[in-house]
Amino acid sequence: MVAALNAALRASLDRDSKVLLMGEDIAILGGVFRVTDGLVKDYGEQRVVDTPLAESTIIGAAVGLAMRGYRPVCEIQFDGFVFPAFDQIVTQVAKLRVRTDGQVAMPIVIRLPFGGGIGAVEHHSESPEAYFVHTPGLRVMAPATPADAFVMLQQAIASDDPVIFLEPKRRYWDRGEVDLAVDIAHATPMGRARVTRSGSDVTIACYGPMLRTCLEAADVAAGEGRSLEVIDLRSLSPIDFPTLVASVERTSRLVVVHEAQGMASVGAEIAAVVAERCFWSMEAPVIRVAGFHTPYPPNRLEQHYLPDVERILDAVDRSLAY
């Protein structure tokens, strides 16, 4: 996936001379995950910028660059370090368009490696998506596969809206087919979910790092004679409810899976909307498999905190028991 993201950045830098990258350690080091490896060499220091260590001004400066006609792609080194920039994101990036009656565009992408499962020290395994999904004016996207990482990052950069681009860091080393010749304009549109695996008994909705886990759960379930439909949401703002609702109307059951804490989460929103729209076709309440209401634990406990195949299957069992 790292190589796919790198290729997407290259394609975007090639396509539009106004695209530029900013962040900590992204130039000479190529990023701590090497997503920007080699880019400063090929595109120069004006377009691939190692900034001082200050997230708030990485984003604040991106606002100014955007107003000057640039398309900044900012890297925040880890999920837990986005919060110094929170004010700029929710107060400025999200609102400048509406406050200026649409005069000012904010074509800013904020790349955020997110999620746990890599045995990191604290503040390196957070899933902060709900804060951003809650904020009108921001698009929030989370690819789950190298192919989607390649397409979606280019779409995010090409969009005139600001995008919080959540990269599932524990899937950075996943391999997968990527069609480098894909035409971005004709690929699956931004904001659209995808039915990754069709099934008939229970719908599983997930995104980012959890897609692989949910597909593994679906394999196990299939061995036990249960057919799971796995939907990769891809976009968390907007959420593609038509795709979700169509699936739930067929299966009558929904389990939502994410690493983020369950309280006031993406899963909570999905549960509410699906209950509103699918009430008469549901056989069971929406069940969430999510992080617990406690700060992300020390990494030797993370396997108990993170949703895994067993916990997903447990939820499937509970759904089917209705």
Added chain:
Amino acid sequence: MHTHGGNDFVQLLTPEGERRDHPDYPLDITGDEVRALYRDLVMMRRFDLEATALQRHGELGLFTPIIGQEAAQIGAGRAMRPGDFAYTSYREHGIAWCRGIEPLTLMGLFRGVTNGGWNPYEHNMSIYSIVIGDHVPHAVGYAMGIQRDGTDDVALAFFGDGATSQGDVHESFVFAAAFHSPVLFFLQNNHFAISVPVETQSRQQLVKRAEGYGIPGIRVDGNDVLASLAVTRAALKRIREGGGPMLIEAVTYRMGSHTTSDDPTRYRSNEHLEHWATRDPLERVLRLMEREGWADDAFMASLDDEANVMGATLRDGTRALTPPDPLTMFDHVYAEPHQQVTDDRAFLARYLQAAQSGDES
């Protein structure tokens, strides 16, 4: 390079191990006192080696090396009084050592069995702060509390050259100056924030920032434990006497990688490293001790023994640090009972129990 590498700092012991006088920072020090400082330095260097090896062997997820910065930290740490309070980032093992925190205790965080590891009030040192700059305002607030209590304690904030770019750190200077608070900002300029050189954070010496905030600043040779000790002592004395906040910039060098996950060959030259190797913080103290006849065989052998014992304790102790019960992740989230925590804890308890009885059947 010269901006940040220049020698215009307080130095009391040259890299060759020769004593220098300084009119403002005189230091009368006995042979035994120098030996005690040398012991601290040696133990920290050994700690670094052991922890790095433990990481390599898979016993730690990560480690943040201190190598090169021992003198800056030990000098400052030994200048503190028990009643003073330290806020640090994740590389301040030397400060932890001086605050009486066992080296093994530090391993918990890096092994991933805790997010803290010690009681801050027991050692008058808060837990390590990983988010850059976050803890610096805390030191200011603690100092504001000291002012209200009317004692002559001092709060210290330890942070790096990278941290000086963070808004929280700038705002801390503003608050401390506005309230004339008893806080010492101790900045270790180790020349890098991961791969980003200090030149990216500042075009001029970082110590010069202090003046703009109305705070006195001192630049000290951070590889000289005597200078670090003398300068920190003098600063603390002035602050205790009501002089208000101060900034010390300790000029040092991160000889190791940023963390054990980092590959510094991608961004820095050997030349730089070799230059700084000639300014090693331990070597110069050893030279002084040899010259003065303080490095007798008995002392050196006992130091070696002590380091070996610490190494063994670290190796065995780290391997014995097992993960806590999973349900402890719900402890201490709130002071008062909280419905969602209670519910989630009950869920996990039932789930683990069911999984266990499933395994047994």
